[in-house]
Amino acid sequence: xxxxxxxxxxxxxxxxxxxxxxxxxxxxxxxxxxxxxxxxxxxxxxxxxxxxxxxxxxxxxxxxxxxxxxxxxxxxxxxxxxxxxxxxxxxxxxxxxxxxxxxxxxxxxxxxxxxxxxxxxxxxxxxxxxxxxxxxxxxxxxxxxxxxxxxxxxxxxxxxxxxxxxxxxxxxxxxxxxxxxxxxxxxxxxx
Numbered sequence: 001x002x003x004x005x006x007x008x009x010x011x012x013x014x015x016x017x018x019x020x021x022x023x024x025x026x027x028x029x030x031x032x033x034x035x036x037x038x039x040x041x042x043x044x045x046x047x048x049x050x051x052x053x054x055x056x057x058x059x060x061x062x063x064x065x066x067x068x069x070x071x072x073x074x075x076x077x078x079x080x081x082x083x084x085x086x087x088x089x090x091x092x093x094x095x096x097x098x099x100x101x102x103x104x105x106x107x108x109x110x111x112x113x114x115x116x117x118x119x120x121x122x123x124x125x126x127x128x129x130x131x132x133x134x135x136x137x138x139x140x141x142x143x144x145x146x147x148x149x150x151x152x153x154x155x156x157x158x159x160x161x162x163x164x165x166x167x168x169x170x171x172x173x174x175x176x177x178x179x180x181x182x183x184x185x186x187x188x189x190x191x
Contacts, residue, residue: 007111010066011073011155012127015040018102018140020061028098029061035101037063039091043084047075057118062131066112066119073109073155074164077188081105081149085190088146104140106131108152126152129181135174136187145189150174156186 017032040063044051048071055066067076084105092100108130110123130136130150140148151159151171160168171186 007113009111010069011076012066012108013076014064014106014127014131016062016104039087042087046083047080074159076107078166085147103147105149109155129178130185133176133178139187143189149188151186153184
């Protein structure tokens with residue numbers, strides 16, 4: 001009998017390109033994916049998150065990444081999101097309408113399990129339920145911003161109670177109801 005994989009407690013982040021499927025041209029989709037990865041890597045570099053050491057999985061129109069466990073969770077909320085917004089603004093100012101990027105970012109913390117096929121576990125499922133939540137997609141579509149971020153209630157509570165450098169007044173609480181998930185989460189977008 002094989003031993004079950006040992007859990008790793010870490011921060012999880014997932015990014016999704018908004019309206020990716022509306023760009024039917026393969027060359028445009030490939031360009032958007034390259035730019036997304038370039039911008040994420042640059043935001044990590046500026047923030048001090050070692051992108052080369054992050055665990056990564058491609059998700060077609062997005063990406064999953066986990067920083068090394070020694071990277072503080074608040075780094076992927078603030079300053080990472082703020083740096084990513086600045087990079088997206090610069091990119092979009094210089095890009096054609098078709099090549100502009102709008103991203104949704106979900107951040108959570110919890111245990112994941114590595115196996116032969118990648119990572120798994122309830123924390124990963126929760127992260128993607130947040131990213132794909134209809135209320136989050138609706139808010140992201142309605143705001144005039146290059147990035148919308150959703151933070152799990154668990155992470156938001158940990159950060160606000162620990163005195164992390166996030167501004168709670170810039171987050172709005174939302175009820176998340178998607179598939180089997182019933183929770184609350186916090187959505188942030190730049191002003």
